[in-house]
Amino acid sequence: GSSFSAMGSKANDLHMLFFPFMMQSHLLPLVDIANIFASRGARITFLTTDVTASIIRPTIDDSVHLHIISIPYAEFGLPDGCEDNDFPLSLDLRKNFFKAVASLCHPFDAVLRDLIPDCVVTDMFLPWTYHVAAARGIPRLVFQGISNFSLCIMDAYERCCPLLGEAESFVLPGLPHRIELLKTQALDLNKLAGTPMEFMLEIFKEIHEVEPKSYGTVMNSFYELEPQYVDHHREVMGRRVWNVGPVSLCNQNVTYKLARGGEQPTLASECLKWLDKKSRGSVVYICFGSKGIFSVAQLKEMALGLEASNHSFIWVVQNGENNWFPEGYDERIKGRGMVIRGWAPQLLILNHIAVGGFVTHCGWNSSLEGICAGLPMITWPLGAEQFYNEKLLVEVLKVGVEVGSKVFEFNPETRPIIEASIIEAAVRNLMGEGEVAVERRRRAKILGENARRAIEKGGSSYNEIEKLMQELINQRKHV
Numbered sequence: 162g163s164s165f166s167a168m169g170s171k172a173n174d175l176h177m178l179f180f181p182f183m184m185q186s187h188l189l190p191l192v193d194i195a196n197i198f199a200s201r202g203a204r205i206t207f208l209t210t211d212v213t214a215s216i217i218r219p220t221i222d223d224s225v226h227l228h229i230i231s232i233p234y235a236e237f238g239l240p241d242g243c244e245d246n247d248f249p250l251s252l253d254l255r256k257n258f259f260k261a262v263a264s265l266c267h268p269f270d271a272v273l274r275d276l277i278p279d280c281v282v283t284d285m286f287l288p289w290t291y292h293v294a295a296a297r298g299i300p301r302l303v304f305q306g307i308s309n310f311s312l313c314i315m316d317a318y319e320r321c322c323p324l325l326g327e328a329e330s331f332v333l334p335g336l337p338h339r340i341e342l343l344k345t346q347a348l349d350l351n352k353l354a355g356t357p358m359e360f361m362l363e364i365f366k367e368i369h370e371v372e373p374k375s376y377g378t379v380m381n382s383f384y385e386l387e388p389q390y391v392d393h394h395r396e397v398m399g400r401r402v403w404n405v406g407p408v409s410l411c412n413q414n415v416t417y418k419l420a421r422g423g424e425q426p427t428l429a430s431e432c433l434k435w436l437d438k439k440s441r442g443s444v445v446y447i448c449f450g451s452k453g454i455f456s457v458a459q460l461k462e463m464a465l466g467l468e469a470s471n472h473s474f475i476w477v478v479q480n481g482e483n484n485w486f487p488e489g490y491d492e493r494i495k496g497r498g499m500v501i502r503g504w505a506p507q508l509l510i511l512n513h514i515a516v517g518g519f520v521t522h523c524g525w526n527s528s529l530e531g532i533c534a535g536l537p538m539i540t541w542p543l544g545a546e547q548f549y550n551e552k553l554l555v556e557v558l559k560v561g562v563e564v565g566s567k568v569f570e571f572n573p574e575t576r577p578i579i580e581a582s583i584i585e586a587a588v589r590n591l592m593g594e595g596e597v598a599v600e601r602r603r604r605a606k607i608l609g610e611n612a613r614r615a616i617e618k619g620g621s622s623y624n625e626i627e628k629l630m631q632e633l634i635n636q637r638k639h640v
């Protein structure tokens with residue numbers, strides 16, 4: 162923070178309060194962001210529950226003050242400690258969970274009253290924090306855990322959606338590239354109507370209402386990754402945006418990487434030992450985020466496809482039941498394939514020299530982590546805005562190969578099945594030595610280098626952080 166003192170104000174004057182939504186993919190990047198602002202001299206309070214605090218404590222900077230509030234589980238019919246990642250909630254209970262979290266508006270207000278931070282940075286899923294902060298005259302920044310590209314697509318889709326009629330596919334209007342979507346790939350909230358997720362419609366309405374009124378948006382991205390879309394986000398959509406990522410790059414030491422999202426040291430060291438024996442760039446890593454559940458039929462196809470590809474692989478399987486593996490599978494893949502059941506040390510694996518490709522569901526965190534590791538990817542989107550990230554990876558950045566998943570469908574039982582032969586071909590393509598594969602690998606490597614440069618001193622994200630902190634300090638002086 163030396164440049165701050167040079168400018169006459171001390172960065173450590175700035176007190177920022179962070180409030181995450183308790184879901185791994187929302188929580189982990191916000192912990193990273195809190196650490197990054199702390200390292201730049203801001204005083205940080207991180208508001209969370211005791212269950213979440215125990216998960217993040219090993220990875221949060223010592224200087225960050227954890228302020229604990231409690232979810233009234235019983236009042237909302239929720240099991241105690243249900244925000245733990247190992248405790249996935251049924252769809253019915255998810256609604257209650259959102260309600261229970263929203264009931265934290267009173268303790269949240271009390272914290273603002275007592276601590277009077279200069280700003281709050283709260284998850285997009287906590288739109289009500291805007292009103293509480295506004296009533297106390299405190300600026301609220303939204304943490305948006307997705308890409309500028311996806312936000313631009315969502316904005317364009319909303320404008321063209323009413324005009325689509327029965328069209329099966331369409332080109333999104335007014336974007337820097339020609340992006341064509343199938344109707345089945347779109348993140349259309351209307352698809353939630355009549356499902357157990359219907360309650361989200363009301364929440365998204367509120368999110369929409371308060372985002373433009375908030376002070377601005379903190380994004381886990383970097384300018385050089387999607388420059389035209391950052392510009393579009395600012396100039397066409399009119400948002401105040403700070404790109405401060407890729408934030409996972411702050412986890413440089415192994416202890417952090419190990420403990421991220423829950424410690425499993427034995428598994429991690431087993432993984433690393435296994436990878437150490439493999440040659441450079443020879444292993445494919447397959448993982449579908451924190452919630453990648455598939456039908457047994459699909460898992461069998463994956464198992465056979467990976468086996469037939471003849472490449473080494475680490476495959477993370479989230480499904481609880483494991484009795485569906487093809488007969489004798491373990492024996493057949495011995496030494497060549499490693500199956501991890503549950504939570505994998507993803508950052509450690511992706512950044513191991515032996516890993517040469519990543520099969521991803523295109524969640525934004527995973528997409529960015531793949532980019533940072535300089536890896537080409539096979540894209541296998543399932544839902545949310547993952548189909549948009551696929552477009553970015555495959556068509557704009559040209560570091561991805563589509564496996565051919567075309568239908569937004571969270572229900573694994575009704576999702577179309579991708580056959581083993583298709584998976585095998587995609588892996589051979591990704592890991593192959595053809596001209597296209599080599600070129601893809603070269604581009605991915607450059608992206609990884611650009612990502613690293615963005616967060617270094619003088620890089621675009623580094624500078625954005627400085628600008629934001631300075632602006633927050635200045636605006637306080639004018640109060």
Ligand code: UDP
Pocket residue numbers: 185186189421422448449450451452477503504505506507508523524525526527528530
């Ligand atoms: N992750 C991990 N181990 C796992 C699965 C996921 O460390 O076994 C981490 C991954 O590194 C990423 C996050 O969990 O940071 C998943 O976020 P993403 O946005 O990719 O997907 P989501 O879970 O929201 O579908």
